[in-house]
Amino acid sequence: MTEFCERLAITDAARAVVDQLRARHGALLFHQSGGCCDGSAPMCFAVGDFRIGSRDVCLGEVHGCKFYMSPEQFQYYENCHTTIDVVPGRGASFSLEIPLGVRFLIRSRLLTEAEQANLRPVGVGAED
Amino acid sequence: MTFQRPQFKPQYENYIGGRWVAPIDGKYFEDTSPIDGKLVTRIPQSSAKDIDLAVKKAWEAFPAWGKTSAAARSAILNKIADTIEANIQQLAMVETCDNGKGIRETLGADLPLVIDQFRYFAAAIRTESGSVSDIDSTLVSMEIHEPLGVVGQIIPWNFPLLMAAWKIAPALAAGNCVVLKPAEQTPVSILVLMELIGDLLPPGVLNVVNGFGAEAGKPLASHPDIKKIAFTGETTTGRLIMQYASENIIPVSLELGGKSPNIFCASVMDQDDAFLDKAIEGLVMFALNQGQVCTCPSRALVHESIYERFMEKCLPRVAAITMGDPYELTTMMGAQASNDQYEKILSYIDIGKKEGAQLLCGGQSYKNAQYPGGFYIQPTVFKGHNKMRIFQEEIFGPVLAVTTFKDDEEALAIANDTLYGLGSAVWSRDMHQVQTFVRGIQAGRVWVNCYHVYPAHASFGGYKKSGIGRENHHMMLDHYRNTKNVLISYAKEKMGFF
Known part of the structure; x- marks a missing residue:
């Protein structure tokens, strides 16, 4: 079986926050937000609370959480590797980690040519 | 000229039903200033119970407020504007402390625009008319407007007072009662504002419940007894708000940013x-x-x-x-x-x-x-x-x-x-x-040939993914009202079907 290169990673600090939230809210997912204020950052929701759109792109899974974004936004992430990190702070969105006094954040780099040649295919919609 | 960091109470409460009310679960969070990272005050970390109470109090106030004359509502909005103007320096310092922006902006832009927003909507409801059409010689059609009832509003942190004013002024002008949740990064300026203007309004007309999006914002946006939800923020939460609104079949207005x-x-x-x-x-x-x-x-x-x-x-x-x-x-x-x-x-x-x-x-x-x-x-x-x-x-x-x-x-x-x-x-x-x-x-x-000019009466809102609705203009009144058509027949003859 082919070993795919992943588009996603997660830091240990972010893993610990995911564990804490999962214990309280059950299965989780991420959806990358756009737009003003707290946008351009990943939102963390309980699976089933945020409705994944039929065209949303699933970039993969990190620490048991699928990571989605709108297809329009994905155009600009196609060549990027994304790491989910967490920093102290206070966002104003509905993301679940905010009451803990922390905020998820993404760090990005360009995918290498070798990675691009062997990327895990993205999924579409909630089924993937 | 240098201004001072203002004095705050050690703790604030929610403003519900015309009174300062502690959060039912007794939880608070620390509000810090981005200027120095230091503590400003403690703010209620409210839950669905507090939202429920505020929505209930707002509905208690609505029957009277919704029937208050345009002249009386307008006079109150003008008093709010006058009170803010009389306290502009204090509010500017509070806004600077909580948000981090320079005092020259809060004094020179944010607060003057807040004041004008209330005066603008005070004027708008005195000068507008409905419409009457003669459909034919015996049939007259009247379009009249009625407030929605209790509406929810979620405010962003970039212009905490101004964005609150953009939402509060048209909603109150149109005769609605409001449950408002300030942003958790910048809650205190709206609370200081309520200390100044709370008594100008009948109890329950304007309620402020603080807290986090997942704990207080969600119960507000998904509440079965609100008749509209307004939100300024990012696209994913915007989608979530529309999703909650779809459960109750209520309108939304959204302002979700841009890349201008x-x-x-x-x-x-x-x-x-x-x-x-x-x-x-x-x-x-x-x-x-x-x-x-x-x-x-x-x-x-x-x-x-x-x-x-x-x-x-x-x-x-x-x-x-x-x-x-x-x-x-x-x-x-x-x-x-x-x-x-x-x-x-x-x-x-x-x-x-x-x-x-x-x-x-x-x-x-x-x-x-x-x-x-x-x-x-x-x-x-x-x-x-x-x-x-x-x-x-x-x-x-x-x-x-x-x-x-x-x-x-x-x-x-x-x-x-x-x-x-x-x-x-x-x-x-x-x-x-x-x-x-x-x-x-x-x-x-x-x-x-200009930029960043935001006079009231120049509509503001988005195409594409930037949102739905037009704030800062009297057309926003129609985002806070139902339209009722009254069709009056002056004919005595039956239609002849039965």
């Missing part, structure tokens, strides 16, 4: 005059409010024939931006609103560098010697192309992405190659060219 193009045509450089000077300032407007504006002109499109000469004039103007003490009137840029905002902006500056954009200035944090615990970032300018993420994603910080274009067609293509359509601007001495851009740009606001 600021287009500089070649004729800008035809003369070295006051207009050129204004255009240079127009480019530097990306730094206003530390770039934390939904309409931040974060993409500058400059005609290739003037690029070098124009940027030679603009970059020194960026370098001349004074940073320092936000309480000092001469400071042009203050702190970013929170640590996570600060970290996110730096992460996007890093993305710009990795994408190969050319850094023209800034590109790092600003070390504020007076406030080492605050969150400051240097105004930053990159040159690149429109497919880069720094050209496509809203950074919500003082980061400008500049590119060039060869002709009007290419400029329009670049301007519209974005998910958003909130703000935009065109700078030109040629009125025919201006008109091409005005009609070609897909955005709710096109500034012509």
Whole structure:
């Protein structure tokens, strides 16, 4: 079986926050937000609370959480590797980690040519 | 002139039913100032129970408030404006402390616009009319407006008082009662405002419940007894709000940001005059409010024939931006609103560098010697192309992405190659060219030879993914009302069907 290169990673600090939230809210997912204020950052929701759109792109899974974004936004992430990190702070969105006094954040780099040649295919919609 | 950090109570409560009410679960969170990272006060960490109480109190107030005459509602809105005006300095200092923006902006822009917003809607409801049509000689159709009832409003942190005013004023003017949730980064200015204006309104007409999005925002947005929800923020939460609204089949108004193009045509450089000077300032407007504006002109499109000469004039103007003490009137840029905002902006500056954009200035944090615990970032300018993420994603910080274009067609293509359509601007001495851009740009606001001007009575809202609704204009009244058609027959004869 082919070993795919992943588009996603997660830091240990972010893993610990995911564990804490999962214990309280059950299965989780991420959806990358756009737009003003707290946008351009990943939102963390309980699976089933945020409705994944039929065209949303699933970039993969990190620490048991699928990571989605709108297809329009994905155009600009196609060549990027994304790491989910967490920093102290206070966002104003509905993301679940905010009451803990922390905020998820993404760090990005360009995918290498070798990675691009062997990327895990993205999924579409909630089924993937 | 230097202002002072204002005094706060050690703890604030929710404002529900005309009284200060402790959160039912007794939980509070710490509100800090981004200027120095230090504690401001403690704020209720409310839950669904507090939202339920506020919605209940708002409905108790609605039967009377909804029937209050336009003259009486208008008079109250004018009193609110007068009270804010009488306390402008205190409110400006509070806003600066909680948000981090310079006092020159809160005193010179935010608060004057807040005052005017209340006066504008006070006037609008005195001067508007419904409509009457003669359908035929015996049938008259009347369109009349009635308030929705109790509405929910979720306020952002970039202009806490002004965005609250943009939502409160039309909702109250239209005869609704409001349950409002301030942003958790910047809750205190709205609470200080309620200390000043609370008594001007009947109890329960305007309720403020604090807390986090997941714990208080969600119960508000999904509450079965609200008749409308208004939100300013980002797209994913915007989608979630629409999803909750779909469960109750209620209207939403959303303002979700942009990536606004600021287009500089070649004729800008035809003369070295006051207009050129204004255009240079127009480019530097990306730094206003530390770039934390939904309409931040974060993409500058400059005609290739003037690029070098124009940027030679603009970059020194960026370098001349004074940073320092936000309480000092001469400071042009203050702190970013929170640590996570600060970290996110730096992460996007890093993305710009990795994408190969050319850094023209800034590109790092600003070390504020007076406030080492605050969150400051240097105004930053990159040159690149429109497919880069720094050209496509809203950074919500003082980061400008500049590119060039060869002709009007290419400029329009670049301007519209974005998910958003909130703000935009065109700078030109040629009125025919201006008109091409005005009609070609897909955005709710096109500034012509100006930027960042927000007078009441100039509608504000988005095309594309930037949202739904038009604030800052009397058309917002119809986002807060039902329309009732009264069809009156003066004919005595039956229709003849039965």
